[in-house]
Amino acid sequence: MVAPQLKNFEGLISTEVSSDSSSNLEASANTTLDASLTWKDISWLRSITKLPILIKGVLTREDAIKSLEVGVDGIVVSSHGARQLDCAPATISVLEEVVHAVGGKIPVLFDGGIRRGTDIFKALALGAQAVLIGRPVVFGLAAKGEYGVRRVVNMLKDELELTMALSGCPRVKDITRNLASTQRERLQSML
Numbered sequence: 640m641v642a643p644q645l646k647n648f649e650g651l652i653s654t655e656v657s658s659d660s661s662s663n664l665e666a667s668a669n670t671t672l673d674a675s676l677t678w679k680d681i682s683w684l685r686s687i688t689k690l691p692i693l694i695k696g697v698l699t700r701e702d703a704i705k706s707l708e709v710g711v712d713g714i715v716v717s718s719h720g721a722r723q724l725d726c727a728p729a730t731i732s733v734l735e736e737v738v739h740a741v742g743g744k745i746p747v748l749f750d751g752g753i754r755r756g757t758d759i760f761k762a763l764a765l766g767a768q769a770v771l772i773g774r775p776v777v778f779g780l781a782a783k784g785e786y787g788v789r790r791v792v793n794m795l796k797d798e799l800e801l802t803m804a805l806s807g808c809p810r811v812k813d814i815t816r817n818l819a820s821t822q823r824e825r826l827q828s829m830l
Contacts, residue, residue: 681709695719695750698733703740703747714741715771717750731761732822738766756798763811764819 684692691712696719697703706714716737718727730751738747749767753759754775762770772795779787808814 678705678709681711685710693748697737698728698730700736700740703737707741707744711745713746713748715748715750716767717771731758731765734762734767735765735821753795756795756800757802759795759799760802760806760814761819763814764816765821766816 681692681694692710693713693715694706694711695715695717697706697714697716698718703714714737716730716734718730730749734747734749741747746768747766748769748771749762749765750771750773753762753770753772759770772791775791775795776788779789779791781787783790803809803811803814806814806818808818
């Protein structure tokens, strides 16, 4: 197999094809993921920067507590687009658990599945201080360039404002937990 030469990734990733018996996916993972990283690396990172340190990929109460213990400045609840582990829980289903675990000591940001203003509203109601939007922005960029990105952001803003108005929330700080229901709550109500 001939690997395409990706000039925009030159020097960042290898495009060489492995000729041994392992898969190319495994070879790629071995070169891009560092299995030696541990929680102790946060203190090293803290020693070389004055920038805030946020940790992304927190999906459990235990990892949220550990994040507090090692002194991060914020948490991003994310499954990295569920690309690394397709059996990871939906981020919206673990958001509230992480928020409760940190108890307001550090900000919790939400990343995952934001496609509509109602998604932003629900994440804020479940305790996120902010949301990250990835795919919609990329889709807008691919479709219409800068205009597409602006359009996506404006659509999300307009949908969020409409959802807030329909929910009786004139300000973001008026969005409260009682305005969102989770899948677990909906299932429990059927029992």
